Amino acid sequence: MEKLDILVTGVGGQGVVLASDIIGEAALAAGYDVKKTDTLGMAQRGGSVVSNVRIGPEVRSPMIKDGEVGLLLAFEKLEAARWSNYLRPDAIAIINDYEQPPLSVSLGQGKYPTDGEITTALKRRTNRIYFVDGNRLARELGNVRTVNILMLGCLSVFTPLDADVWKKCISQRMSEKLRDINLTAFGKGREEMENVRIK
Amino acid sequence: MKNNLQLLSGNEALALGAYHAGVRVATAYPGTPSTEILENMARFKDLYAEWSTNEKVAMEVAMGAAYTGTRAMVSMKHVGLNVASDPFMAASYTGIIGGLVIISADDPQIHSSQNEQDNRHYARLAKIPMLEPTDSQDAYELMHHAFNISEEFDTPVMLRSTTRISHSKSVVNVNRSRPAKNKPAAFYFNQQKFVMLPVYALPRHAIIEERIVKLAEYAEKFPLNRIIKGDSKLGIVASGIAYQYAREVFSEASFLKLAMTWPLPEKMIKNFAGSVERLIVVEELDPFLQQNIRAMGIEVIGKEFIPAVGELNTRIVAESSGIAGLLPDSEKDDILSPAEGLPRRPPLLCPGCPHTGIYFTLNTLGQRSKLVASKEPQEPKLVVTGDIGCYTLGTYPPLSALDTTACMGAGIGQALGMEKAGVKSKVVAIIGDSTFMHSGITGLVDAVYNDGHITIIILDNRTTAMTGHQEHPGTGISAQGQETSAVDIESLARGIGVKDIKVIDAFDTNALRESVKDSLDRPEVSVIIVRGACAMRVRKRENPRKVDVEKCTQCNYCLRLGCPAIQGTDDQVFIEPTLCAGDICGICEQICPQQAINI
Numbered sequence A: 001m002e003k004l005d006i007l008v009t010g011v012g013g014q015g016v017v018l019a020s021d022i023i024g025e026a027a028l029a030a031g032y033d034v035k036k037t038d039t040l041g042m043a044q045r046g047g048s049v050v051s052n053v054r055i056g057p058e059v060r061s062p063m064i065k066d067g068e069v070g071l072l073l074a075f076e077k078l079e080a081a082r083w084s085n086y087l088r089p090d091a092i093a094i095i096n097d098y099e100q101p102p103l104s105v106s107l108g109q110g111k112y113p114t115d116g117e118i119t120t121a122l123k124r125r126t127n128r129i130y131f132v133d134g135n136r137l138a139r140e141l142g143n144v145r146t147v148n149i150l151m152l153g154c155l156s157v158f159t160p161l162d163a164d165v166w167k168k169c170i171s172q173r174m175s176e177k178l179r180d181i182n183l184t185a186f187g188k189g190r191e192e193m194e195n196v197r198i199k
Numbered sequence B: 001m002k003n004n005l006q007l008l009s010g011n012e013a014l015a016l017g018a019y020h021a022g023v024r025v026a027t028a029y030p031g032t033p034s035t036e037i038l039e040n041m042a043r044f045k046d047l048y049a050e051w052s053t054n055e056k057v058a059m060e061v062a063m064g065a066a067y068t069g070t071r072a073m074v075s076m077k078h079v080g081l082n083v084a085s086d087p088f089m090a091a092s093y094t095g096i097i098g099g100l101v102i103i104s105a106d107d108p109q110i111h112s113s114q115n116e117q118d119n120r121h122y123a124r125l126a127k128i129p130m131l132e133p134t135d136s137q138d139a140y141e142l143m144h145h146a147f148n149i150s151e152e153f154d155t156p157v158m159l160r161s162t163t164r165i166s167h168s169k170s171v172v173n174v175n176r177s178r179p180a181k182n183k184p185a186a187f188y189f190n191q192q193k194f195v196m197l198p199v200y201a202l203p204r205h206a207i208i209e210e211r212i213v214k215l216a217e218y219a220e221k222f223p224l225n226r227i228i229k230g231d232s233k234l235g236i237v238a239s240g241i242a243y244q245y246a247r248e249v250f251s252e253a254s255f256l257k258l259a260m261t262w263p264l265p266e267k268m269i270k271n272f273a274g275s276v277e278r279l280i281v282v283e284e285l286d287p288f289l290q291q292n293i294r295a296m297g298i299e300v301i302g303k304e305f306i307p308a309v310g311e312l313n314t315r316i317v318a319e320s321s322g323i324a325g326l327l328p329d330s331e332k333d334d335i336l337s338p339a340e341g342l343p344r345r346p347p348l349l350c351p352g353c354p355h356t357g358i359y360f361t362l363n364t365l366g367q368r369s370k371l372v373a374s375k376e377p378q379e380p381k382l383v384v385t386g387d388i389g390c391y392t393l394g395t396y397p398p399l400s401a402l403d404t405t406a407c408m409g410a411g412i413g414q415a416l417g418m419e420k421a422g423v424k425s426k427v428v429a430i431i432g433d434s435t436f437m438h439s440g441i442t443g444l445v446d447a448v449y450n451d452g453h454i455t456i457i458i459l460d461n462r463t464t465a466m467t468g469h470q471e472h473p474g475t476g477i478s479a480q481g482q483e484t485s486a487v488d489i490e491s492l493a494r495g496i497g498v499k500d501i502k503v504i505d506a507f508d509t510n511a512l513r514e515s516v517k518d519s520l521d522r523p524e525v526s527v528i529i530v531r532g533a534c535a536m537r538v539r540k541r542e543n544p545r546k547v548d549v550e551k552c553t554q555c556n557y558c559l560r561l562g563c564p565a566i567q568g569t570d571d572q573v574f575i576e577p578t579l580c581a582g583d584i585c586g587i588c589e590q591i592c593p594q595q596a597i598n599i
């Protein structure tokens, strides 16, 4: 593999940083050089969160240049659209079909983009856009908070890393109590992607 | 030792490097992007780590430890060094016994700060060495060298990180381990070195002038200052994260990578400059390297095309170099602009935040929404001087509650200044509990001593929320999790001489309103302690509130709280049950004019 630039994005509290940490750890375990960087904004909750993960034989800047993201993993739809200009032509975008309106929308000062507008923004770069009903699937598994790991499962099928490496790195990052459900969520995400790809 | 590769953030690498360098005392006051350094140190049980009251105290504690021959470290964000600059300068004069490393984490781009000052100037000011990592491997490595340099040259050493270094993870070969126990701490009588009376300080100045000369010689052979030979047409001097961007953009060029950026290795730079046709500096923020290299009589450019404002990245370095004619223009092809018209998602006060009620009170009492709406500048009925913490977010609409924010602790002095200057408005200063401990106490003393009439509202959420919930003197729990003595704000204020002190429940909107009204009318300093736990620390979230659509008249008054759980996407206001904090809060229920919000 030459290099792979992955952008993970979502809203504070959705587990963006943990998911991107696991991507980095899995890549290191598979023998690649890795750099990653998180931008959290000013406070802990509710703001936009974005992580850059760069994998390759040798990585210099931890930040991905706009136009070079190969894989976009978004836990929230608006946040996916926000980074559309970072995609490279033909990038893969995996998007949680979930909407969390920002305060300005609630206050009537802004409008939440329609699905059409979101896809149009992304289609400027790529047609390989996959929507996953992540929150519903995670809820069905018994814990909606595993949505980040479920989405990671979706992403994993587009990487050169083995499922076992992923599972090992997920296990290392989870408390005993949450390990099994997260491994199940990861498997569910992989499965979901297989289905989407067959369609 | 065998390769032991770990993916570490810059801050984790600094902490591990310090641990392996044998640090025994680590101090800090939290501040983005430096906070995790001490958090990681505090996890090691075979050393002492503390959250200090502020950066000045943190510096002094670390100095004291270093005077006893113990290796000590102090970490802070860039503006923290302003607070600590007095003992910082003194530490340069006295020197140390055990190694002393001062970490300054700067914040280019102002991700979470009030300015983007370039703290490299401080090393030059204090005439001490400065080291700058370009990634986590460097951070780990440089810690080891920093302590050795400190002890060899009897000087504190400054290590400067930036947000992008501190908060990025990269691979580190962890190839050292903790040294076995060193000598027990002992302080030896030495007034000439440690008592900075004029008679002793002047000779110390002469010593530090000699020291910086010796350090400059050392810089010439410092193993992490490296030349990377490439094409001789272009030579690039770079340090810190800018080095990584420059290497990515100019993959063919020759590089001088400076890990020690003060004092500079003049001979090495001259040799490098002589070996290339054209010399440039790629650096973030100020032209620090560039100006100092120019002062050596070397022709060099950099800030003529690299921006001095904001953080760099490969795109900016490539584009600005393209404009300067250093790169072919092909760089500019294929750039897309961001999708238009997307609503922003700024950080917010959380659902159940104990700061919301008092801000709503100040907003309505002071009719502050009118200020925002007005085209002409207005004099607020109620001026609210602010401070720094999560509560600074109360600046934004719909709360629009703050008139000033400068630096930590400034609000109280500013409030007094406005009153003494004679403004018509009533003046209130609002400050968080950690900020009050950090630098609010002296302001309160000043207001009492000088017979002020201002009202000071202390937001006592029992944590340093903004930076990720660190303990502070008011919580009575140490950085390493031990129970200690909690400093009681109420008795402290009483001891200072405040007579009008009220302690109010943060979620009781009537009490908040009555107490503010009462205090504003008093001809004395008033303190209102607004007490309520940070919502992020409360696990129990029972009985989320609901809107009774029968009773709701869609007046949207509740939306004026700016609570993220209260959403008004359609015509009907709705409370998102997974976000609502429920019983711990209930503010919307109290303020709804129609009593349409309940369990």
Ligand SMILES: Cc1ncc(C[n+]2csc(CCOP(=O)(O)OP(=O)(O)O)c2C)c(N)n1
Pocket (backbone or CB within 6 Å): B029, B030, B031, B032, B055, B077, B079, B080, B081, B083, B113, B114, B388, B389, B390, B391, B408, B431, B432, B433, B434, B435, B436, B459, B461, B463, B464, B465, B466, B467
């Ligand atoms: C000199 C300085 N040190 C540290 C910081 C980083 N910082 C900003 S606010 C803050 C403390 C906030 O705590 P508190 O006052 O209790 O308010 P809260 O966030 O809990 O509402 C810190 C540590 C800073 N801006 N300036």
